[in-house]
Amino acid sequence: MTDDLGFEPPQNPPNSLQRILVVEDECDLRQLNAEVLIEAGYQVDVAEDGAAAWAKLLLSKYDLLITGQFLPKMSGVELLKKIHDARMTMAVIMATEILPTWEFALHPCLQTVSMLRKLYTIEKFLGMVKNVLVKTPYASVGVTPSNWQRQPEVIGTVC
Numbered sequence: 001m002t003d004d005l006g007f008e009p010p011q012n013p014p015n016s017l018q019r020i021l022v023v024e025d026e027c028d029l030r031q032l033n034a035e036v037l038i039e040a041g042y043q044v045d046v047a048e049d050g051a052a053a054w055a056k057l058l059l060s061k062y063d064l065l066i067t068g069q070f071l072p073k074m075s076g077v078e079l080l081k082k083i084h085d086a087r088m089t090m091a092v093i094m095a096t097e098i099l100p101t102w103e104f105a106l107h108p109c110l111q112t113v114s115m116l117r118k119l120y121t122i123e124k125f126l127g128m129v130k131n132v133l134v135k136t137p138y139a140s141v142g143v144t145p146s147n148w149q150r151q152p153e154v155i156g157t158v159c
Contacts, residue, residue, distance in 0.1 A: 018133060019043045019060070023053040023067040023079070024095075033066065036122055037129065050074025054082055062090050064133055066116075069096035080113065091132045095120070 020042050024030035030046050037044045045060070047053035051073035053065075065083070069076040076094055083090070084107075095116040114132050116125065 017043075018063045019045070020064045020066060020129070021045050021047065021053060021056055021060075021062045023047045023050065023065065023071060023076070025049055025068065025071050032122075033125065036126055040126055040129075042129075048072075050076065050079040053079055057083065057088060064091045064093065064129065066093045066095060066129070069094055069098065077107070081107065093128060093132055095125075 020037055022030060022033045022037070022044060024033060024046070025048055027048070030048065034044045034046050045056055045062075047056055049072040050067075053067065053071075054074060057065075065079075067076040067079060071079070074082075076096070080092060080094075083092075092113045093116050094113050095118055097118045114128065116128050
């Protein structure tokens with residue numbers, strides 16, 4: 001179907017094939033993040049803790065994992081270590097109030113994780129998602145070329 005100017009809208013949003021798993025223990029934030037991503041055209045699943053996320057990761061493939069650090073049942077870093085050990089590949093954004101820099105120093109596989117510091121705006125959240133999915137094809141916790149290392153990206157807090 002065309003509009004009044006003769007343009008035909010795309011059948012599917014440009015992001016419709018990209019799958020994202022949002023892991024957040026705060027119900028309102030989990031729901032808001034999922035709604036923003038769905039509105040932007042992504043396919044979204046949610047999990048309320050690290051163990052639930054791990055169960056979903058074993059059943060489905062995702063292009064992006066957005067996780068917090070301090071989660072019930074399994075922390076974000078523990079989840080990322082399991083993903084790395086299982087050789088799963090996906091882009092990762094860790095959204096947290098406290099940047100676990102010592103964890104990154106101890107575990108080089110975490111150095112490809114993009115960091116999003118809470119509190120963030122919807123625009124910064126969605127911008128980082130798009131940026132990570134488009135600009136960092138090797139942003140995974142499983143496979144990284146030996147000559148390519150990326151320091152964690154930080155978006156500052158919003159007051």
